[in-house]
Amino acid sequence: MSTLAFTASNAAAAKLRIARLEQMLEGMIRLPIIGRRIGLDALIGLVPGIGDAAAGALGLYVIWEARNLGASNATLLRMLANVGIETALGSVPVVGDVFDVFFRSNTRNLKLIKRLL
Template structure:
């Protein structure tokens, strides 16, 4: 696998982009009654048909950034599995919407990236 050579400033910028995207996708707003935070991943997932696939595509961006940072194939596959599970189970009507609130594939993937760095 070919990886891109990132200089220190570029790697720092990539880490910042990843953290900001994870914040947007998973922790954007607090639900008032239960106090749980949700983001665009759960909100976009409410759109029937394409919402979960659009959120999955945003999750794939984190995997692309991890690849550019030199993540191993095993880490990339684990990240892909997280996004795949989130997309597949999130696409189930009603139950999937609840699942999206609690299964945070992007947060899991950010933790994998932080371990890499």
């Protein structure tokens, strides 16, 4: 097997892992009243103290995958800013929980990775 095929296979596998994680974190459950999907990111964020930190750590995994795929430093910084904003503002009681539903750092970061690939 050639090196190029191996790299393309790894990139495809990483893209699939990231897409599945993004679905789990951002879109597992549909909220019927507002017609929006939420996932573990918003649900974990409801846990006082550690919820948003745990969700942020999961977001860092997406950044790690992007680094392994060869994302530029500028892209990695933008992804880090997305996770940082969501983690920081998401930690504000009540307002942060609403913010988590609408600001989807993992979805934004997946779009950046799709551009990379």
